[in-house]
Amino acid sequence: xxxxxxxxxxxxxxxxxxxxxxxxxxxxxxxxxxxxxxxxxxxxxxxxxxxxxxxxxxxxxxxxxxxxxxxxxxxxxxxxxxxxxxxxxxxxxxxxxxxxxxxxxxxxxxxxxxxxxxxxxxxxxxxxxxxxxxxxxxxxxxxxxxxxxxxxxxxxxxxxxxxxxxxxxxxxxxxxxxxxxxxxxxxxxxxxxxxxxxxxxxxxxxxxxxxxxxxxxxxxxxxxxxxxxxxxxxxxxxxxxxxxxxxxxxxxxxxxxxxxxxxxxxxxxxxxxxxxxxxxxxxxxxxxxxxxxxxxxxxxxxxxxxxxxxxxxxxxxxxxxxxxxxxxxxxxxxxxxxxxxxxxxxxxxxxxxxxxxxxxxxxxxxxxxxxxxxxxxxxxxxxxxxxxxxxxxxxxxxxxxxxxxxxxx
Numbered sequence: 001x002x003x004x005x006x007x008x009x010x011x012x013x014x015x016x017x018x019x020x021x022x023x024x025x026x027x028x029x030x031x032x033x034x035x036x037x038x039x040x041x042x043x044x045x046x047x048x049x050x051x052x053x054x055x056x057x058x059x060x061x062x063x064x065x066x067x068x069x070x071x072x073x074x075x076x077x078x079x080x081x082x083x084x085x086x087x088x089x090x091x092x093x094x095x096x097x098x099x100x101x102x103x104x105x106x107x108x109x110x111x112x113x114x115x116x117x118x119x120x121x122x123x124x125x126x127x128x129x130x131x132x133x134x135x136x137x138x139x140x141x142x143x144x145x146x147x148x149x150x151x152x153x154x155x156x157x158x159x160x161x162x163x164x165x166x167x168x169x170x171x172x173x174x175x176x177x178x179x180x181x182x183x184x185x186x187x188x189x190x191x192x193x194x195x196x197x198x199x200x201x202x203x204x205x206x207x208x209x210x211x212x213x214x215x216x217x218x219x220x221x222x223x224x225x226x227x228x229x230x231x232x233x234x235x236x237x238x239x240x241x242x243x244x245x246x247x248x249x250x251x252x253x254x255x256x257x258x259x260x261x262x263x264x265x266x267x268x269x270x271x272x273x274x275x276x277x278x279x280x281x282x283x284x285x286x287x288x289x290x291x292x293x294x295x296x297x298x299x300x301x302x303x304x305x306x307x308x309x310x311x312x313x314x315x316x317x318x319x320x321x322x323x324x325x326x327x328x329x330x331x332x333x334x335x336x337x338x339x340x341x342x343x344x345x346x347x348x349x350x351x352x353x354x355x356x357x358x359x360x361x362x363x364x365x366x367x368x369x370x371x372x373x374x375x376x377x378x379x380x381x382x383x384x385x386x387x388x389x390x391x392x393x394x395x396x397x398x399x400x401x402x403x404x405x406x407x408x409x
Contacts, residue, residue, distance in 0.1 A: 022144035022210045028200045029138060030157030035193035036101060037158050037269075039186045040123055042165025043104045045265035047120060048244030049251050050179045054113035058248055062367015064117045065242040066360040072124030073356015080132030080349020084342065089133040090201045096130020097197055099123070101190035108183040128356075132348040139336040139344050140211040147333040148290075152280020155329035159273035165189070166262035166269065173262070211341055222347060225395060226338045229288075230354045232391035233331060236295055237355045238362035239302075239384030240323065241377075243268075245367060246305055249374075250313065264314070268321035275325030283330040287337075288396040291330050295389055298323025302381035306374050331355075 051061050079096070083089050103123040110116035142150025165186070172182035204210075247261045275294070282290040297319065304316025332348070339347040362384070369377035 018210060019144045021204075022141035022150075025141045025200070025204050025207060025210060026138065026145065026150050026154055027157070028196065028203070029134065030154045032097070032193050032197045032200060033154060033158035034161035034164075035189040035196065036097065037161030038165035038168065038189035039101050039104050039193065040127075040165075041162035041265075041269065042169045042186050042189075042262070043107060043123075043183060044243065045166035045169055045247070045262040046173070046179055046182065047116075048247040049261060050107075051113050051116060051244070052248060052251065053179070054110070054116060056113040058245070058252075058370045059367045060113065060117075061248050062242070062245050062363050062370065064113075064120060065244045066363025066367070068117075068121045068124035069242070069356045069363065070360030071121055071356075072128035073352045073354075073359065075125060075128035076132050076349040076352035076356070077346075078349070079129045080136075080345040080347070080352075083133040083136060083345035083349075089137050089207070089345070090205070092133040093130045093137070094194075094197060094201070096126045096128070096133070097194060099126025100130060101126070101193055104190060105183055105187040108180040128352070131352060132345050135332055135335075135348045136341075136345045137207040138332075140207045140209075140341065142333070142336060143211050146284040147336045148280040148283030148330055150280075151333040151336070152276045152283070152329040155276035155280070155325065156273040158328070159269045159276060159325065161189070162269035162272065163266045166266035170262040170266070208341070222343065222350075223338055226335070226347065228391065229334065229338065229395050230351060232388045232395060233351065234354050234358040235384050235388035235391065236327065237359040238365075239299075239381045239388070240327075240359065240362065241302060241305070241320075241366050241381060242359070242363050243320075245363070245370065246317065246320070249306055249370070264317060268317050268324075271318050271321035272325035272328070275322040276329040279326040280329045280333065283333055288334060288392055291326060291334070292389055292392045292396060294323060294326030294330070295385055295392065298326070299382055299385035299389070302378045306370075306378055 047065075048061050051064065056064070079092055083092050086092075100123055103119045103126065107116055107119050110119060138151065138154060139147070144150075168185065168189075169182040172185050173179065175181075243265060247265070250261060250264075279290050279294050282293075301316040301319035301323065304312045305320065306313075306316075308316065331351075335347055335351050336344065362380075365380065366377045369380060
């Protein structure tokens with residue numbers, strides 16, 4: 001076998017090619033998420049007020065938001081397991097995106113809150129189907145460029161779309177003075193997302209080839225650290241109010257004009273994108289400690305968003321955006337480093353299901369608390385997130401890349 005400077009240069013050249021391919025794959029899926037988020041985040045920026053116009057109460061808004069997340073996240077256990085067993089990551093991802101995106105423009109046809117709620121849940125169901133398979137594919141590429149940075153870059157592009165979507169919705173509402181026109185125009189980015197997704201599959205039919213090669217010496221199921229991590233994430237999810245409930249509060253308590261809500265949401269998604277990049281880069285240096293910092297910082301969004309003035313509420317929503325940016329980037333990066341590649345589909349499914357179940361419980365409780373006592377809602381939100389910090393401290397104690405297994409690179 002050839003050795004020496006020439007072989008070393010060849011190896012370095014091969015690594016460079018793989019790294020470039022990995023970066024292109026992450027960016028390409030980032031564009032898919034850019035257009036996808038334009039679609040469903042544009043809709044989500046006004047679903048609270050839209051449901052209110054259809055006669056929904058605060059409890060119903062909280063329940064619908066939480067139930068959609070619960071059903072959507074719960075299904076990820078199944079889709080993740082099927083992804084690992086069949087290896088059909090692309091097909092499962094494509095089916096999920098179709099359901100996820102095409103349900104949004106159909107909201108223009110909803111004449112009552114029950115039908116609107118069903119479509120919102122369908123949209124979340126589609127996201128549930130595609131996310132574990134997509135994240136497993138992304139994890140192969142991020143192993144080349146840094147899991148924290150790779151997932152953060154994807155999340156940032158995702159959130160740029162989440163900024164553009166609400167702005168598009170605000171423009172549509174300001175021009176036509178109706179939510180239905182906004183939902184109809186969101187068909188355009190939905191179709192663009194599906195087109196880029198098809199291109200990504202043609203260019204990268206086997207994303208697993210992008211993974212940094214590892215030899216697993218010992219592996220016995222999902223590591224203990226992963227399950228402790230799930231507990232911490234469950235607490236974070238339970239205490240994090242969904243934006244539709246915050247928007248409902250702003251419209252009801254502060255009499256905020258309809259066009260302000262999507263604009264405020266767009267700004268929040270911009271903060272989300274910047275926070276994702278900052279905390280993603282930080283994650284590659286200090287691992288879970290970066291998540292502890294993010295949760296500790298964002299834990300106090302609720303008092304400001306629900307108890308303060310309009311200005312205080314904006315500060316609270318900014319903290320909410322920082323927390324979401326960290327959650328949606330480094331939460332996934334941590335899973336990639338805790339679990340071997342062959343089990344990541346299942347791990348992402350379990351991770352997302354646990355997150356979604358406790359998001360549902362928390363959202364439903366906070367919707368009920370809102371109608372009974374807003375200070376109780378705030379206390380519940382702050383307490384659960386601070387409890388999660390204590391659990392994350394325990395998780396951060398072990399910094400090995402794959403806890404419970406040994407690997408050779």
